[in-house]
Amino acid sequence: MKCLPVLAVVLFSMTTAYAQNKDIKLTDLKTPNSPGFQILDISPSSVERPTNPQGFSVKVLNLFSSGNGIPKNFSFEFSPFWSFKPKDETVYNYLGIPKEGEKLPPAQILKAPLRKFSISLASAFSDSTSGSSLKNTNYIAVGARTNLLTLRTRGQVENIHADLHNATQIMLKKAAALHGPGGEIIRRPVDEVDKLLEEDEEYQAALAGVQRQPLLLLDVAYAYSNAFADNKYANRRFHKSGFWATLTANAQFKATDHFLSFIVLGRITNDNVLKDTAKLVFEEDRAIDYGGKLEYNLKRFSLSVEYVKRSYNDISAIDTERTVGILQYKISNQLYVMGTYGKNFGNINNVFALLGLNWGFGSSPLKNE
Amino acid sequence: MERTYQIDPSGGDITIEVIVSTRGIAATEVSRRLKGGSYVSIIKSTEPPNANAAGMVTERGIGHSPILKEGKLDIYTIARLVSVPDSDLEQAFEEFTITCILRGGPQGAQPFTLEAAEKERSSSKKLLAGNIRIVLF
Structure with a gap:
């Protein structure tokens, strides 16, 4: 038994x-x-x-x-958590930190051990x-x-917020839209954006900061x-x-x-x-x-x-x-x-x-x- | 792939809300093209109000109905997976979703959810992108 x-x-x-x-x-x-x-x-x-x-x-x-x-x-x-393919994931939930100026919702505090x-x-x-x-x-x-x-610590969370802000701004900048002759929008291929981001030292530093212990x-x-x-x-x-x-x-x-x-x-x-x-x-x-x-x-x-x-x-x-x-x-x-x-x-x-x-x-x- | 959203020329303000689900760091940009013009960036999730690193855009106006008629919207989200184990990259791509909700037209609130053909990722599998295009008619 x-x-x-x-x-x-x-x-x-x-x-x-x-x-x-x-x-x-x-x-x-x-x-x-x-x-x-x-x-x-x-x-x-x-x-x-x-x-x-x-x-x-x-x-x-x-x-x-x-x-x-x-x-x-x-x-x-x-x-098992990831088997249920959660539909409301955010980087904040994943890292277990609150959004800027907010407190971590109680539901997310309870979900963290399940995650x-x-x-x-x-x-x-x-x-x-x-x-x-x-x-x-x-x-x-x-x-x-x-x-x-x-x-x-509060300082660590503030640093992560700053790093997240930097990283997202650089991401949008590198992926900036180009305009075609007819005014249409043309996006840079994602592999090209990835390469530009890999070469960007400020972005890499921000990513490392986000992953700090x-x-x-x-x-x-x-x-x-x-x-x-x-x-x-x-x-x-x-x-x-x-x-x-x-x-x-x-x-x-x-x-x-x-x-x-x-x-x-x-x-x-x-x-x-x-x-x-x-x-x-x-x-x-x-x-x-x-x-x-x-x-x-x-x-x-x-x-x-x-x-x-x-x-x-x-x-x-x-x-x-x-x-x-x-x-x-x-x-x-x-x-x-x-x-x-x-x-x-x-x-x-x-x-x-x-x-x-x-x-x-x-x-x-x-x-x- | 283009979607459509009806605009009443005598209607009021049209609003947009963007909800992104991903384990990664995400940023969203909404661009608007008026009839006869070029695309112009009007909203970035990285800028106030409610600047965030999850690619979310809280409900806000994108213009009056008369000027939006026969225009277009481009909603673009880019996400970078961080601390996701390599074995989960496939699943994290599947989980990556964008839902854009337009309100204020005769159809009322209409959600547009990212289709498989509208998302892509880099060879490294860590950079994801999704693009929803909507024709306002």
Whole structure:
């Protein structure tokens, strides 16, 4: 019975996702950091910076199975809000700021968590015992997250208003109508306008200003996972569930591209801990994770260090911690190099190292969203 | 594609309202062409009153019926998607709508909604544009 909610979410997600995107594009693939992946402790980052959820995204796609097992190593995340194709969207609602001289309408304050709400599903197959993962076991998790609070200072909101005003004025100027010989109106082709805007430094500065990080962000997430030994449904057991909150404080160095974030994480998890390795006896124990991440961004570089301590309620002897450093470098708009190195949770095979290229992801990995 | 809106030559003021729905930064310009003349920009959403970055134009007058008769209107909105994940650009283009409402003619309030053929986007998929043209007869 415990699997019914998971199954329902899987079916709903897949149906909605299929309806939204019949073709999965390479540009939808991205290193996963969704709650579904984070609860499995295999995400590149355990302390994730909040971002705008995508309508639908598939990450680390490897849905192939041998034909009689559960699909392995995949992750996808989708945001139901955008499935309803809202007809009254404005940039103010999207950014969560009031119009100039107005207050943010209460309806929009209530809608904001729905707008940022996303559901994720992830699977990770472990072919060796590592950290809290056991050999030949497929872990499947379902998760959800949203943003509860986005706080900007009055000065930040005024700056965004000024940047929005500049940007729109430049847009209309670049798209200015030309008059034909008969007085008819001729518009500049949209690609030509796009090129002119790309080359306009004042416009680009205004766009960057609009996307500046808020002072504070409070995100919450929940995830639940099951383990399937030998990738068989009959061998399923509860693996882990958790609820967590992340509070992000951002600081932009004045008039520079330097950008610093400090993210605090608090998480309560129910963990099915292996008590007897020989007899494979598991026992549920509650654990509290706490820690943080310091992230520094400078143009093409993003450097971060995160630390998370996990304390168990009943058995302090198995308390553990994770310390990971992450470096990202943007080679071009379509190509990123990402390196992760550190120590994962657990005492066995706990070296955490990833080095990879992300390609075709637009500019999102390093952009302040 | 041109639409039509009837004008009563002995009628009063004609007003326009433009409602834009997009996640992007948007700006709208309304241009008017009187009989025998050239197009002239008469309203910009970026200018007071109610200057905004959503491309909205609150209801305001565009002229008296007698002078508008046999004229034309051009409503143009340009929008730039910001912070929209690449995977959502397709959907954001679908969501981009413009509704222009004319009031004051014998037909009363008449909405004109952007048709698929009236909108376009750049190769980057981040710059969107919509253009509604209305003949006043």
